[in-house]
Amino acid sequence: MTLLRRIGERLRRPQGVPWRSAGLRTESLSADESVRSTGWVFDNKTGNVSLESFTTGGDNEVRRYLKLFGFSDDGTQELSMVEIGSGIGRMTAGFSTRFGVVHAADVDAAFLERCRETVFHHGQPTALRTVHVADGRTLDIETGSVDFAFSYITLQHCSSSDALSLVHEALRVTKSGGNIALNFRTWTMLDTALVPLGGLVRVLWRVPKAAKYMARVRSLTRLGWQANRLSPDDVLASIGTDLIGTRLRDVTVVHSPRRSVRVSAQGVHRRAVRRVHPSHWWLVARLA
Numbered sequence: 001m002t003l004l005r006r007i008g009e010r011l012r013r014p015q016g017v018p019w020r021s022a023g024l025r026t027e028s029l030s031a032d033e034s035v036r037s038t039g040w041v042f043d044n045k046t047g048n049v050s051l052e053s054f055t056t057g058g059d060n061e062v063r064r065y066l067k068l069f070g071f072s073d074d075g076t077q078e079l080s081m082v083e084i085g086s087g088i089g090r091m092t093a094g095f096s097t098r099f100g101v102v103h104a105a106d107v108d109a110a111f112l113e114r115c116r117e118t119v120f121h122h123g124q125p126t127a128l129r130t131v132h133v134a135d136g137r138t139l140d141i142e143t144g145s146v147d148f149a150f151s152y153i154t155l156q157h158c159s160s161s162d163a164l165s166l167v168h169e170a171l172r173v174t175k176s177g178g179n180i181a182l183n184f185r186t187w188t189m190l191d192t193a194l195v196p197l198g199g200l201v202r203v204l205w206r207v208p209k210a211a212k213y214m215a216r217v218r219s220l221t222r223l224g225w226q227a228n229r230l231s232p233d234d235v236l237a238s239i240g241t242d243l244i245g246t247r248l249r250d251v252t253v254v255h256s257p258r259r260s261v262r263v264s265a266q267g268v269h270r271r272a273v274r275r276v277h278p279s280h281w282w283l284v285a286r287l288a
């Protein structure tokens, strides 16, 4: 990428800069080395992680979430899916052993290279297709072609407008009768400090020397990610509440029992599930 294009990209999409820094660090590393040096980008665990322990954790989450979203253990082999924000394949490996086709979509091309390596070692490489989300908002996948659109800890890291665009894309690429499960982060008391601080960190990230340092500091990188908070009302209004019960069936907001969520639209179910993080919520639905 030329210097001018890089600068243009940084100005247009500041929330992508911390990801690009992490991506750059993985460019010259194997997937295992990437996990050892940047595993904290994807995982809440720090310390002694390897590619194997990383994907084992991801696989456990894949099993739990598929069960939560109503898939049976042996019912997905013929199905296709897209994982929006696959990163270096923590969960993609697990999805690839369960689904016939998995489109791993990510804004960072270096992460996708590592993702291919992760799936090669710990998943089913013949099931994997990678999709570079070069503009951060559209998926190069055919309309109505996948059975399941999934996204975890990703839509909070884009600008609101990119996140909502990816929601529309998830609906576009999912077949009639297919399912979506999209994870978001909503406001907490802490966010009143975290979100402005995240903006400040992203400004500092534009200074190359500061960026080099910050990309190695976990707390600063994680602050830099804090790009948006979307509530169920924000997302449902963007999709169009007239679609609830018509194009979208069984629309459910899955949330933590420790948080009450406000949903103004009619016809939306709520489901409290203990394992959901208190600041997260999921939009789960089936396409008519």
Ligand SMILES: C[S@@+](CC[C@H](N)C(=O)[O-])C[C@H]1O[C@@H](n2cnc3c(N)ncnc32)[C@H](O)[C@@H]1O
Pocket: 019, 041, 042, 043, 084, 085, 086, 087, 088, 089, 090, 091, 105, 106, 107, 108, 111, 133, 135, 136, 137, 151, 152, 153, 154, 157, 158, 162
């Ligand atoms: C915290 S990681 C989560 C990765 C994976 N879902 C997991 O749970 O291990 C967030 C991922 O979202 C990707 N990402 C951020 N903004 C994106 C965008 N606009 N489009 C696609 N991917 C994006 C980042 O590059 C990163 O790989």
